[in-house]
Amino acid sequence: MQEPITSSENRWLKRLRRAAERHDEEIVLEGPKQLSDALAHGMKPIAVFVRDDVEMPPGVEAKTAFIVADRAFRTVADTSTSQGIVALFARPRTSLASITDSGRALVALDAVQDPGNVGAVVRLAAAFELGGVVALSGTADPFSPRAIRGSAGAVLTTPVATDSASAFLAECARRGRPLFAAMPEGPSIADIVLPRDAVVVMGSEGRGVAPEIREAARPFSIPTSRRVESLNVATAAAIVIWELRRRTG
Amino acid sequence: MQEPITSSENRWLKRLRRAAERHDEEIVLEGPKQLSDALAHGMKPIAVFVRDDVEMPPGVEAKTAFIVADRAFRTVADTSTSQGIVALFARPRTSLASITDSGRALVALDAVQDPGNVGAVVRLAAAFELGGVVALSGTADPFSPRAIRGSAGAVLTTPVATDSASAFLAECARRGRPLFAAMPEGPSIADIVLPRDAVVVMGSEGRGVAPEIREAARPFSIPTSRRVESLNVATAAAIVIWELRRRTG
Numbered sequence: 001m002q003e004p005i006t007s008s009e010n011r012w013l014k015r016l017r018r019a020a021e022r023h024d025e026e027i028v029l030e031g032p033k034q035l036s037d038a039l040a041h042g043m044k045p046i047a048v049f050v051r052d053d054v055e056m057p058p059g060v061e062a063k064t065a066f067i068v069a070d071r072a073f074r075t076v077a078d079t080s081t082s083q084g085i086v087a088l089f090a091r092p093r094t095s096l097a098s099i100t101d102s103g104r105a106l107v108a109l110d111a112v113q114d115p116g117n118v119g120a121v122v123r124l125a126a127a128f129e130l131g132g133v134v135a136l137s138g139t140a141d142p143f144s145p146r147a148i149r150g151s152a153g154a155v156l157t158t159p160v161a162t163d164s165a166s167a168f169l170a171e172c173a174r175r176g177r178p179l180f181a182a183m184p185e186g187p188s189i190a191d192i193v194l195p196r197d198a199v200v201v202m203g204s205e206g207r208g209v210a211p212e213i214r215e216a217a218r219p220f221s222i223p224t225s226r227r228v229e230s231l232n233v234a235t236a237a238a239i240v241i242w243e244l245r246r247r248t249g
Numbered sequence: 250m251q252e253p254i255t256s257s258e259n260r261w262l263k264r265l266r267r268a269a270e271r272h273d274e275e276i277v278l279e280g281p282k283q284l285s286d287a288l289a290h291g292m293k294p295i296a297v298f299v300r301d302d303v304e305m306p307p308g309v310e311a312k313t314a315f316i317v318a319d320r321a322f323r324t325v326a327d328t329s330t331s332q333g334i335v336a337l338f339a340r341p342r343t344s345l346a347s348i349t350d351s352g353r354a355l356v357a358l359d360a361v362q363d364p365g366n367v368g369a370v371v372r373l374a375a376a377f378e379l380g381g382v383v384a385l386s387g388t389a390d391p392f393s394p395r396a397i398r399g400s401a402g403a404v405l406t407t408p409v410a411t412d413s414a415s416a417f418l419a420e421c422a423r424r425g426r427p428l429f430a431a432m433p434e435g436p437s438i439a440d441i442v443l444p445r446d447a448v449v450v451m452g453s454e455g456r457g458v459a460p461e462i463r464e465a466a467r468p469f470s471i472p473t474s475r476r477v478e479s480l481n482v483a484t485a486a487a488i489v490i491w492e493l494r495r496r497t498g
Binding site: 116120123124126127128129150152154157158190222224225227228229230231232234235236237238239242246 | 365369372373375376377378401403406407439471473474476477478479480481483484485486487488491495
């Protein structure tokens with residue numbers, strides 16, 4: 001039986017805390033559900049950490065498994081979200097080219113800062129089988145712990161790329177992908193033709209999409225009452241993605 | 250010039266903290282936007298509290314205005330959400346009868362526990378001019394600080410009632426309102442007839458709606474890929490409310 005890690009200064013726990021904070025090359029998954037989803041999706045953990053009162057989940061190779069004493073465990077994870085299990089993975093990398101290559105509809109997020117909203121949009125993309133999500137500059141990292149939670153783990157099974165608006169626009173142009181963007185002055189989404197390979201950009205609430213995207217894209221809007229200034233970006237994306245699916249099957 | 254409140258034990262600040270925590274008879278609004286929305290809507294504050302470095306907002310009557318020193322202010326409000334301004338109001342009360350009386354479509358939430366989701370649904374109801382929202386038992390209070398924030402202030406301008414499922418079902422039956430509920434086995438929402446006065450119940454993610462509602466309501470579903478187990482309730486409500494509006498104008 002392996003000795004539990006008791007020191008919060010253990011090098012693995014330090015590495016885990018750094019990944020939870022920076023989520024650059026390595027990311028942290030929390031809880032048995034996220035871990036089992038990742039394993040089922042063929043992802044290999046760098047390491048799995050289990051609190052000493054919790055059973056090691058199935059499918060975890062012994063050489064990557066660590067048992068951690070409660071006190072030290074609390075320095076790396078929240079009790080309710082982790083349920084005593086966290087895992088370190090290499091950050092999944094999906095290129096813009098491979099996402100646009102699928103020919104399926106895509107959603108791009110421009111400067112959407114709230115990680116919960118970014119996660120919710122990835123969950124919608126998975127639910128309605130889009131080709132993926134592109135997080136443009138200024139958008140919260142889809143692989144932060146909060147975004148992963150907001151996606152209910154869907155970031156692990158859905159292609160998600162991160163790139164600049166200019167690279168994104170160049171790629172869409174090169175592939176001839178029809179580009180749409182949410183803009184308050186655009187016609188209602190109910191009145192536009194949405195092709196099956198549409199790429200739809202959603203901007204941040206209030207500020208909308210960047211000028212270079214406005215210039216390149218066809219505008220549409222979701223007509224709402226003047227009783228609200230804007231919709232939350234995740235609920236707006238839900239309506240857009242539903243319309244894409246409803247009309248193009 | 251009024252002397253600022255400097256003690257965190259001041260009776261007004263105690264009352265404010267209690268309202269933020271319990272939000273039963275009194276509720277707390279945070280920030281200049283929520284306050285001005287409430288004033289524009291004809292609501293009268295019980296008291297307005299302004300940090301001593303912030304200007305008193307327009308439209309606040311002198312007899313209800315208090316200036317609060319920074320240190321004491323921090324015991325009642327978060328800096329970023331309040332921007333130095335919080336206000337105490339009597340809790341708005343809307344009866345189930347008055348909401349169902351309007352004849353407009355309604356959304357009811359059954360045991361939706363996340364206050365951010367409850368607020369997001371109220372914001373959608375305002376955006377698409379529904380008659381209102383009914384928060385059934387087990388649903389997070391729509392007037393908690395987090396729900397008010399999630400609604401972007403829309404709880405102040407949208408009728409929101411709280412009642413038991415049995416009172417709600419009796420009221421719908423009495424008025425002959427057609428009742429629908431999201432259930433995984435139901436036909437796609439794209440394939441059902443949604444009348445203009447529909448009342449739609451959304452349950453919590455995973456658990457769905459209560460048995461007594463299942464029995465009384467016509468089922469519908471939002472067809473999604475098996476890559477996700479459920480949709481977030483706010484994004485599911487966005488799709489349902491959009492369909493209601495799109496089809497019935």
